[in-house]
Amino acid sequence: MQTDDPRISEIIDFIAAEVGVERGLLTPQTPVADLGISSLDLIETIFKLESRFDIEIPNDGPLNGNDVTVGALVDHVAALLAAKSGGTAEKTA
Amino acid sequence: MANRVAITGIGALSALGHTAAEHLDALRAGRVGIGPTRNVDTEGLKVRISGEVHGFDPKAHFDDRQIGLMDRTAQFAVLVAREAVQAAGAPFEGVEPERAGAIFAATVGYQAVDAGYQRIYEAKSRPHPFTVPKAMPSAAVSHVSIDLGLRGPAFSIASACASAAHSVGTAFHMVRAGMLDVAVAGGSETPLTPGMMRSWEALRVLSPDGCRPFSKDRNGLVLGEGAAAVVLEDWDRAKARGATILAEMTGFGMSADAQDMTAPDATSAARAVSLALKDGGHAPEEIDYVNAHGTATVLNDRTETAALRIVFGNRLAALPVSSTKSLYAHCMSAAGALDLVSTVFALRHGFLPPTMGFNEPDPECDIDCVPNASRPADIETAISNAFAFGGLNAVLALRRAG
Numbered sequence: 030m031q032t033d034d035p036r037i038s039e040i041i042d043f044i045a046a047e048v049g050v051e052r053g054l055l056t057p058q059t060p061v062a063d064l065g066i067s068s069l070d071l072i073e074t075i076f077k078l079e080s081r082f083d084i085e086i087p088n089d090g091p092l093n094g095n096d097v098t099v100g101a102l103v104d105h106v107a108a109l110l111a112a113k114s115g116g117t118a119e120k121t122a
Numbered sequence: 123m124a125n126r127v128a129i130t131g132i133g134a135l136s137a138l139g140h141t142a143a144e145h146l147d148a149l150r151a152g153r154v155g156i157g158p159t160r161n162v163d164t165e166g167l168k169v170r171i172s173g174e175v176h177g178f179d180p181k182a183h184f185d186d187r188q189i190g191l192m193d194r195t196a197q198f199a200v201l202v203a204r205e206a207v208q209a210a211g212a213p214f215e216g217v218e219p220e221r222a223g224a225i226f227a228a229t230v231g232y233q234a235v236d237a238g239y240q241r242i243y244e245a246k247s248r249p250h251p252f253t254v255p256k257a258m259p260s261a262a263v264s265h266v267s268i269d270l271g272l273r274g275p276a277f278s279i280a281s282a283c284a285s286a287a288h289s290v291g292t293a294f295h296m297v298r299a300g301m302l303d304v305a306v307a308g309g310s311e312t313p314l315t316p317g318m319m320r321s322w323e324a325l326r327v328l329s330p331d332g333c334r335p336f337s338k339d340r341n342g343l344v345l346g347e348g349a350a351a352v353v354l355e356d357w358d359r360a361k362a363r364g365a366t367i368l369a370e371m372t373g374f375g376m377s378a379d380a381q382d383m384t385a386p387d388a389t390s391a392a393r394a395v396s397l398a399l400k401d402g403g404h405a406p407e408e409i410d411y412v413n414a415h416g417t418a419t420v421l422n423d424r425t426e427t428a429a430l431r432i433v434f435g436n437r438l439a440a441l442p443v444s445s446t447k448s449l450y451a452h453c454m455s456a457a458g459a460l461d462l463v464s465t466v467f468a469l470r471h472g473f474l475p476p477t478m479g480f481n482e483p484d485p486e487c488d489i490d491c492v493p494n495a496s497r498p499a500d501i502e503t504a505i506s507n508a509f510a511f512g513g514l515n516a517v518l519a520l521r522r523a524g
Contacts, residue, residue: 069191070187073251076250076251079248085248
C-alpha cells in the first residue's frame with residue numbers, strides 16, 4: 030500500500046505489524062477478514078490503534094460490520110486523526 | 123453396577139512449584155511455599171504474605187495471541203490440565219467427542235478485572251476489549267477445552283472454596299454413571315491483586331504471619347494462587363489401555379449448611395463426610411487419613427474437628443488429619459483440587475503429608491495433625507474435605523490403586 034502522507038504511512042505500518050502481514054501485501058480493497066485474523070483480533074487492533082494514536086473509534090462507525098476493508102480502516106483512523114488536529118485527511122481509496 | 127473410576131493423571135502448580143513432581147517433593151519434605159508477597163505491590167496492605175507462584179513465564183507455554191486472551195488463572199488451568207493429560211498418556215485417544223469432559227472450578231479473571239478498573243477509574247479510559255472473555259468465570263475451562271480439543275460436556279462449577287472439589291466430584295459421578303469415558307477436572311485461582319487482597323483483609327480472616335492449622339496460636343488463613351487437575355477415567359478402560367492408575371476415586375458427598383454466609387456448621391460438614399463414605403461404600407473405620415479443609419481460621423479448624431468427631435467418634439484420636447494448605451496456602455477455587463492431589467500422593471507414595479507451622483495443641487482440635495513433618499504410613503483409604511463460605515460442602519473419598 031503506497032501513500033505520500035507520512036501520517037497515513039504510519040497507520041499502515043502499525044496495522045501491518047499488528048496483523049503480522051507484509052505492508053506490500055495490503056491494498057485498500059483487501060477485506061480485513063482476508064488477513065487471516067479473527068473478529069476478535071480486529072477488535073484488539075482497533076483498541077491498539079486507539080491507544081497508539083490517542084483517538085476514540087466509535088462503536089457505530091464505518092468499522093462496525095463484517096466487510097471492513099483495509100482502506101476503510103486506514104481512512105477512518107486518518108479522518109479521526111485529522112479531526113483531532115483540525116485538518117482533513119487524504120483518502121487512500 | 124456402577125463403573126469404577128481411576129485417576130490416571132495429575133497436574134499441579136502452586137507456591138510449591140510448577141509441576142506435580144515438585145508438589146510431591148514439597149509435601150514429603152515439609153517445604154512451605156508461603157512467603158513475603160513479591161508479585162504485587164503491598165503498599166497499603168497490612169498482610170504481606172501469600173502463597174505466590176514464582177518464576178511463571180506465560181511465553182514459555184503460550185504464544186502472544188493466546189496470552190492476549192488468557193487471564194493468569196486460565197493459563198494456570200491449561201497448564202495443569204496439560205500436565206495431567208500428558209501424565210495419563212493420551213487418555214482421550216479413541217474417545218467419542220461427547221464422552222470426553224472438562225469440568226473446572228469457576229474462577230474470576232481477577233488480573234483482567236483489576237487492569238480494567240485501573241483503566242476506567244484511574245486512567246479514565248476504556249478497558250481492554252478482552253476484559254470480558256478474560257474475566258468470565260468459565261474462561262478457564264473454555265481454554266482447557268480449546269487447548270485439549272475436548273468437545274464433550276465442558277463447564278464450570280462455583281461453590282467458593284469447594285468449587286474444585288465439586289467439579290472433580292461431579293466429573294467422577296459422570297464417569298461412574300457411564301456418561302463419560304474420561305474427564306479432566308480441577309480448578310485454578312489467581313486472586314493476588316491489590317483489590318482482592320485488601321478485600322480479604324477487610325474480612326479479617328487473613329493471618330499476617332503464617333498458616334498454622336489446628337495450632338492453638340493459629341490466626342487466620344493465607345491467600346494463595348495455584349491450580350491442579352486430575353484425569354478421571356473408567357477403570358476398565360484405563361486398565362485395558364495399560365494406563366498407570368494413581369488412585370481410585372470411590373465417593374463424593376455434598377451438603378449445604380443453609381445457615382450462614384461465613385460461619386461453618388459441624389453437623390452439616392459431618393453429613394458431607396458421611397455421604398462421601400456412603401457413596402464410596404466405606405465404613406468410617408476404613409478411613410486411614412483425612413486431608414482437612416484446615417484453613418487455619420479459629421472457627422474452621424474447631425468446627426472441622428467437631429465434624430470429624432461426629433463421623434469418626436473416639437477413633438478420631440488415632441486418625442491422622444492434616445492440612446496441606448499450611449504448605450501452599452488457601453488457593454480458593456483451586457483448593458479442592460490441590461488438596462485432592464496431595465491426598466492421591468499420600469495414598470500412592472505411602473506417607474502422611476504434614477501440617478506445617480504447628481506450635482501448640484488446641485483442646486478444641488484434639489487430633490493427630492501430623493505436625494511439622496511428613497510420616498511414612500501404609501494407608502489404604504482417605505478423604506479430602508472442602509467446606510466453603512456460604513456453607514457449601516464437598517468431600518471426596520479415595521482408595522489406593524491396588
